[in-house]
Each structure stands twice: as C-alpha cells, then as structure tokens.
C-alpha cells in the first residue's frame with residue numbers, strides 16, 4: 001500500500017465533504033456575523049433608563065427650546081420643547097442632529113498651543129494652568145506697556161452672560177474694543193435705536209398677524225428664524241397672507257400667498273413706493289402719526305432751518321418710478337400697498353434672518369410702513385424688546401491705565417463722529433489692521449463665540465489682517481476656520497455640556513430668557529469661557545480682580561438671574577407674558593419722544609440736512625460691463641450659514657443639484673444660462689471683484705434672469721473632513737460695501753461674471 | 758530504453774491504488790462528520806457558572822409572585838432587565854437570611870459596591886432592537902412564553918457561552934440542528950424564531966427595520 005499525495009488530497013476532500021454534512025459551516029457563518037458586531041468601533045446604543053433635560057439650542061441666535069434625552073452620560077436624542085414660547089416643539093435639522101457635533105471629530109479636545117506655523121494645523125497639548133497663565137502674561141505685558149486698548153475681543157453676541165463678562169473684563173482692563181460679528185440684525189437694531197430711541201430687538205407677532213409683508217427674510221429657509229416660524233405657521237389660520245419680496249423662489253416664497261420678485265437691492269425703493277401710495281391715498285393711521293409720529297410732515301427746528309418730512313420724501317417714489325427701479329409692474333406696487341393698508345393686522349418685516357446684508361435705510365423704510373399701519377405694540381404687529389436687563393451689575397472701579405485705554409477710539413471706528421450710533425463695525429476691522437503702518441493696532445485678539453474668518457464678508461482680507469495680529473486666542477468649541485488661525489485654543493464646552501443664558505431672540509414679540517443646561521458631563525477637557533475670564537481677571541489682580549467677585553460663571557449666572565433662576569431651572573425658560581407694558585406712552589425714547597420717520601439722530605451723524613442722502617441705496621463695486629451679472633447668497637435650512645457648520649447628517653439631506661461630491665451648484669435662469677452657453681451640470685468659473693470660484697450650473701426657472709444664486713454655508717476649511725472642502729464660501733465672493741449711513745456692511749450681493757470652465 | 762507501455766506500468770506501480778484513496782476519503786469524511794457533530798459543539802461553547810446562585814422561586818414568593826417586582830418597566834416604557842446593585846440593595850443591604858449565597862452577594866458585591874456580572878441567557882447583540890413593552894404590555898404575553906418558567910427555579914442553570922460571539926447558547930439552542938424546544942422551556946431566540954412566531958400571531962414576519970434600526 002502506497003500513501004502519497006493523492007491519499008492526502010482525498011483525505012482533505014473527504015474532510016471537506018464531511019464538514020458540509022455537519023452544522024460547522026452554517027453555524028460558523030452565523031457566529032462570525034454576530035462576532036463582527038462586537039468590534040470595538042461598531043456603534044452600540046446605550047442601555048439604561050432615559051432622562052429628559054429641558055434646555056435651549058445655542059447653535060444660532062434662534063433660541064429654540066429643546067428636550068435632550070440621555071441614557072447614562074450619553075445624549076441620545078434632541079427634540080423640540082413642546083411648550084417653549086419660541087419654537088413650540090419645532091426644531092431645525094441642526095439641533096436635531098446636534099449630538100453628531102457633540103461627539104464628532106470637529107471638537108477641540110483640550111487646551112492647546114500652536115506648534116507649527118499659523119494655520120498649519122500642528123498643535124501641542126497644554127494644561128489649563130499653562131493656557132490661562134499664557135493669556136494672563138500676555139495681557140499683563142500689554143498693560144505694562146500702556147497698550148491695553150490694543151486688545152480686542154470678537155464675539156457673536158453682546159447679549160448673554162459670557163459677552164457681558166468679556167465686555168466687563170475689557171473695560172476693567174482698559175480696552176473699548178469689544179466687537180460683535182455681523183448679522184442681518186445689525187442694521188435693524190441701529191434703525192430701532194434711531195427711530196425709537198431704544199436698544200434692543202424688534203419682535204413680530206406673526207401668529208396673530210393677517211398680512212405679513214416680508215422684504216427678503218428667509219423666514220422658512222434658514223436658521224435664526226426657523227423655530228419661531230415653524231411654530232407660528234403651525235398656529236396660523238389659513239387666512240393669513242404672507243407676501244414674500246425676493247428675486248428667487250425660495251422655500252419661503254414658495255409657501256407664500258404671493259411672491260413678488262423685485263430686483264435685489266431695491267427693497268428700500270419698494271418700501272418707499274408702498275409708502276407713497278399709502279400716503280397719497282390717505283391709507284394710514286392718522287391718529288398714531290398725530291400723537292406719536294415725528295417728521296412725517298415737513299418741519300422747522302428752533303433755529304428756523306427747514307427739514308422735509310416723510311410725506312415729501314415719498315413723493316419722489318411714485319409707482320411709476322419705483323416700477324422702473326424694482327422691475328415690478330406699477331399695478332403690483334399699487335395693489336400691494338392697498339392690500340397692506342387694508343389688512344386688519346398687517347406687519348412688514350426686514351432684517352430678520354436675511355441671507356444678505358441690508359442697509360439701515362431699508363430697515364427705516366420698512367419701519368415707516370409699520371408706523372403708517374399704526375401696528376406698534378398691537379396684536380399682530382411690531383413689538384420692541386429691550387436689551388436684557390438682568391445683566392446689569394454695579395459699576396466697577398477701574399484704574400488709570402484702564403480709563404486711559406477705554407478712552408481711546410475703537411479700532412473698528414464704531415462710535416466715532418462719523419458712525420456715532422453704530423456700536424460695532426466688524427467689517428471695518430480687517431481694513432483698519434491691513435491699512436495700518438507698522439505694528440497692528442490689535443496686539444492681542446480674543447475670539448469668544450462666532451467664527452469671523454468664515455462669517456465676515458471677504459474673509460480673505462480678514463485672514464490677512466489676522467496674520468498681522470501677534471497673539472490670537474480662540475475659545476471655540478470646534479476647530480473652526482478662526483481657531484485654525486489661532487495661537488492658543490481654550491475650548492469652550494459644547495452647548496449640551498454647560499450652562500448658558502439665551503436672551504430674547506430677535507423676532508420674538510415678548511421677552512423670553514432661556515437657559516441651556518449641562519445635559520451630559522463634558523466629553524473633553526474643556527472649560528467655560530466665563531470661568532476662564534473670571535480666572536484671568538483674578539490672575540491680573542488689582543481693580544480687575546475686584547471687578548469679578550464671582551467664584552465662576554455658574555455663580556455669576558445664579559446671582560445675576562436670582563429672581564428668574566428657579567423658574568429657569570424648572571421650566572427652562574422665563575417670559576414676561578403677564579408683566580409687559582404694551583402702551584405706546586413710554587415706547588419712544590428719541591429726543592422727540594416720538595417715532596421718528598426720518599430720525600434726527602441720523603441727520604446728526606451724517607452731518608447732512610438733505611433727506612435724499614438718507615435713502616441712498618448701496619451700490620455694488622465692480623464694472624457692469626465686465627461683470628454683468630449679480631451674485632446673491634441664499635440660505636437653506638439644510639446648510640448652516642453661520643459660525644457653526646452643519647453636521648454631516650445635514651449635508652446628507654442636501655439635493656444633488658445643490659452639492660455633488662465637492663462641487664457647489666449655482667442657480668441661474670435658463671435664459672441667462674443660454675446667453676453664456678451654459679447647460680445643466682456644466683462646470684463653470686464664477687468671477688466677482690473679491691475672487692474666483694469653480695462652480696457647477698443648476699438651471700432654475702425660479703430665479704430672476706441676470707442673477708446667480710449660491711447657498712451660504714459651504715466652502716468650510718475647518719471642522720472635520722466630513723464637513724470641509726465642499727463647495728465655496730459665498731461670503732468670500734462678496735466684498736463688503738459700506739452703508740454710508742452706518743458704516744455697516746450692506747453688500748446685498750456682488751457683481752459677477754460666469755463662463756464655462 | 759523503455760517503451761511507452763513500460764512507462765504506464767511504472768506510473769501505475771508508483772501510485773496508490775483506488776481503494777486506498779477511497780479509504781482516505783472515507784477517513785476524512787467520517788472524521789469530519791464526527792468532529793463536526795460531536796467535537797465542534799463542545800469546543801464552540803465554554804461553560805460558565807453564574808457569579809451567585811440565585812433562587813428565583815424564593816424571591817418570587819417574597820415579592821408577591823410578580824416578575825415585574827424586580828424586572829420592571831421604567832417610566833419611559835423601556836425595560837429594566839436584570840436588577841442593578843442599587844435595586845438589590847434596597848432589601849439586601851444587610852443579610853436577611855443565613856443563606857451562603859446571600860452572604861457571598863453582600864461580601865463581594867454590596868460591600869464592594871460592585872455590580873453583579875450576571876450572565877444573561879437571553880442577551881441579544883446590540884444591533885437587535887427588542888421591545889419588551891410591545892410584547893408584554895402590547896400583546897399581553899407571559900414572561901415564561903419566551904424565557905421558560907425561570908421564576909419557579911431554585912437554582913441558576915450553568916451558562917454556556919459561545920466562544921466566538923460571547924452570547925448564550927440558549928439563543929441558538931442546544932441542538933445544532935435547532936430541533937425541538939429548549940429543555941428549560943420558553944423559546945429559542947434567533948431571528949427565525951421571532952419571525953416564525955410573528956408569522957403565526959400577526960400574519961407577517963415583520964420588516965427588517967422593526968428590529969434592526
């Protein structure tokens with residue numbers, strides 16, 4: 001008997017055949033499938049009892065109430081808080097998917113200092129002690145050199161407790177340079193101050209209004225307004241008419257009763273044209289104007305100088321003339337004015353979640369329509385909400401260095417003679433730094449909230465300016481575009497990990513303070529910015545230390561909100577529902593104690609007595625022949641246009657004709673596209689005075705010919721690989737254009753050209 | 758010089774004959790069948806003892822005859838599963854009987870504030886979503902229908918752990934062919950078992966995403 005290879009092979013074959021007759025292959029296949037579920041990177045849901053925490057979303061200025069469901073120390077799901085006065089249970093996708101940011105790779109996991117060149121992305125971990133003492137040393141050094149005013153701080157709000165602490169810190173330290181990042185509310189708030197004499201926000205009673213005239217507000221397209229609008233529209237009766245004035249068929253326009261496609265940038269003219277018809281036909285609230293209006297009629301001051309009033313101003317805005325500017329038929333203007341005037345509870349809205357910047361004059365012209373309708377502080381009308389008063393602490397004592405520093409002019413030029421009533425001019429900051437000879441006027445920059453290197457118009461020049469600042473600290477929770485360029489990272493916890501007060505969001509018709517609470521324990525080694533400020537103040541000692549008698553941010557917040565704290569802890573929000581005074585008597589705090597149609601304060605700042613100069617529209621830079629089209633930004637609820645980028649989940653919901661792979665599509669009317677030989681999906685180059693971009697073409701009948709529209713919120717470089725590198729930042733293509741009345745950026749678009757790539 | 762036929766004979770002489778090959782084939786076949794049916798199940802599972810020999814019967818009597826005294830639904834409707842140390846401690850902070858298992862529990866877990874690492878016979882992988890509420894409250898089913906009459910047992914069975922998956926042998930069942938019902942009563946708990954019962958009771962096996970979210 002010979003045993004050879006064949007025997008061995010047949011043994012193996014016999015074994016294989018035999019094995020198929022046993023349970024081994026089938027059972028092993030099944031077991032291996034289950035074994036793959038045990039791999040450490042396979043996500044596993046938490047198991048255990050659920051807890052529900054009432055809190056508030058702080059990812060934009062919308063202030064929506066949330067309920068977070070947690071199991072153990074894991075946040076599982078975010079839902080809308082059903083009884084919250086802002087959103088009444090509604091939420092935008094950014095909040096619904098917020099846990100993805102909480103646990104995602106965009107987080108900065110602990111304090112770090114730059115290890116390579118700026119922007120190189122090389123970081124070295126440091127301790128919190130080292131981080132805070134680095135800041136303290138730098139600030140102490142600048143003070144010793146008599147340069148406290150060269151410290152600037154950028155934040156996305158000036159209304160909450162952290163902003164208050166930062167501002168207080170700067171004043172105690174000796175710098176007037178607290179700067180708020182730009183938003184569509186800037187012009188609105190200035191107009192409110194000029195015509196009402198109040199610092200605060202404007203609220204609209206959408207739920208009770210029966211005619212909403214929206215001048216390009218992204219009511220249903222973006223964050224900021226999302227929660228409020230979803231809640232209001234859910235409650236509205238079907239008779240409410242929404243008229244959307246916008247050059248593009250946005251979601252808001254699509255849901256409106258009437259879509260009025262006026263040329264972009266002509267909203268002010270249209271508002272004055274509507275005013276013309278109302279005044280001409282006597283369709284306005286005479287009683288209100290008699291008792292509370294100022295500068296409606298021509299007037300004379302004590303010295304006998306004559307000033308024209310609103311009536312004379314709008315005389316120049318006949319429907320015929322406005323039809324030419326806006327591209328609308330005369331008939332539409334006439335009928336729109338009459339419909340607005342005849343509605344029982346009409347309200348006109350602007351500067352509320354608009355994707356494009358607008359001028360102060362536009363805001364004033366729209367306020368005037370509300371004044372003509374006499375709808376201030378009335379159901380369905382316009383309400384004025386003051387700045388939060390809970391954040392007021394006794395004045396502090398400051399030393400000589402601080403008071404000398406505070407008296408220096410602001411670096412951004414706000415509050416100077418030219419822009420006396422403008423509080424912040426973030427868009428002028430880069431220019432102020434770039435144009436300075438020698439050392440940068442900003443020697444240390446603290447960025448606490450906001451993401452200026454993404455949200456400022458023309459971030460390229462802002463980046464250049466940042467290069468000249470020797471010391472930049474970012475308090476960002478995420479590795480955003482600004483943090484990438486910083487020297488020191490002092491990460492603030494995620495909003496689901498800490499306390500934060502959220503004062504009344506713009507647009508709300510009553511005061512609503514909400515409290516964000518720690519839903520889970522911090523996932524990373526982060527520290528509340530409020531705590532860092534207080535600790536730095538203590539380290540600096542002297543008067544600065546004395547100005548901060550609180551243990552930490554939480555202690556400050558509890559003491560500050562003493563009366564409301566309990567309510568906030570229990571129900572998550574506090575409102576002044578029952579205590580509001582809605583009378584008109586004390587509403588106006590202008591020098592005339594009336595609503596000023598053409599504000600006196602405005603005249604002073606411009607040093608002009610010619611009212612015509614007040615209604616200058618902002619013209620876009622660039623040569624019309626070379627750049628015959630206009631690029632306008634648009635918002636969509638699926639892409640976050642603000643400081644915090646969208647979550648990857650949100651990107652998944654975006655249509656394939658908005659983003660495909662890494663390319664962004666621009667919307668263009670088929671008529672315009674054919675002029676430039678472009679068809680659907682074509683790759684193209686878009687050119688504006690601020691730069692060039694590679695885009696793709698999406699033919700859209702719903703956009704006015706001659707325009708190119710691009711979604712806001714793309715073209716990120718920061719956050720994570722799942723978010724960065726998709727499309728183009730539209731604000732990077734729109735250079736700022738200053739509003740002559742305020743100095744604020746009012747570039748509503750950019751001249752552009754497009755060609756096949 | 759050899760001829761062609763010489764070569765063939767030589768080759769045949771060098772090769773093992775057909776029956777030898779067949780014998781080897783049969784050896785392979787029989788050996789693999791035996792090891793597949795006998796050795797494989799033995800090797801696949803390891804036998805473990807529960808950390809404490811728990812007497813369900815005694816507890817059931819003391820707790821009013823209700824499973825849900827210890828295995829309860831939480832307020833949000835989710836099922837609590839095995840009691841936590843906290844829950845056991847509400848009675849067994851100190852020894853109540855002279856039982857050695859109780860003493861062991863107090864010494865090793867209560868005093869050291871450690872959760873008992875119970876081995877759970879019915880544990881499913883995390884990719885399976887199973888709602889006790891839908892079955893017990895919604896369909897009014899008895900615990901014993903799936904878990905057997907464990908409530909009246911005086912001692913815990915040994916736990917056979919699948920060495921590959923880490924889950925209990927109860928899920929697949931003792932029989933490799935999945936024949937018969939479990940000795941301890943109740944049901945086996947593979948996906949097909951769910952589907953079979955659902956088909957019978959509801960007329961449909963159900964959709965994938967009902968259990969795999």
Ligand code: SF4
Pocket residue numbers: 057058059060061062063064091092093094095096222223224225226227
């Ligand atoms: S609108 Fe803003 S505040 Fe509201 S849920 Fe969305 S991101 Fe949060």
